[in-house]
Amino acid sequence: MDVLNEINWALLAPLMLLQAILTFAALFSCVKQEETNGPKWMWILIILFVNLLGAILYFVIGRKNS
Numbered sequence: 667m668d669v670l671n672e673i674n675w676a677l678l679a680p681l682m683l684l685q686a687i688l689t690f691a692a693l694f695s696c697v698k699q700e701e702t703n704g705p706k707w708m709w710i711l712i713i714l715f716v717n718l719l720g721a722i723l724y725f726v727i728g729r730k731n732s
Contacts, residue, residue, distance in 0.1 A: 685718050692721035701730045 692713045696702065702709055709728045712720040 685721075688718065688721045689713060692724045695729070696724060699729060702728050703730050704728065 693710065696706060696709050696713065699706075709724050712728075713724050714720070716723070
């Protein structure tokens with residue numbers, strides 16, 4: 667429990683908020699996108715379980731350019 671008391675939440679909270687916003691934006695974009703590079707269910711799992719890197723990967727290589 668001492669570890670939780672030693673964390674500087676003033677620095678960590680904004681990063682957690684940015685990660686949550688990016689994850690939500692990636693999920694919203696994935697659901698609205700008609701076609702993706704690969705199955706849509708796979709991208710949703712990557713976004714949810716690979717955390718920050720999953721959302722970034724979706725925006726870089728997952729979206730299909732029309």
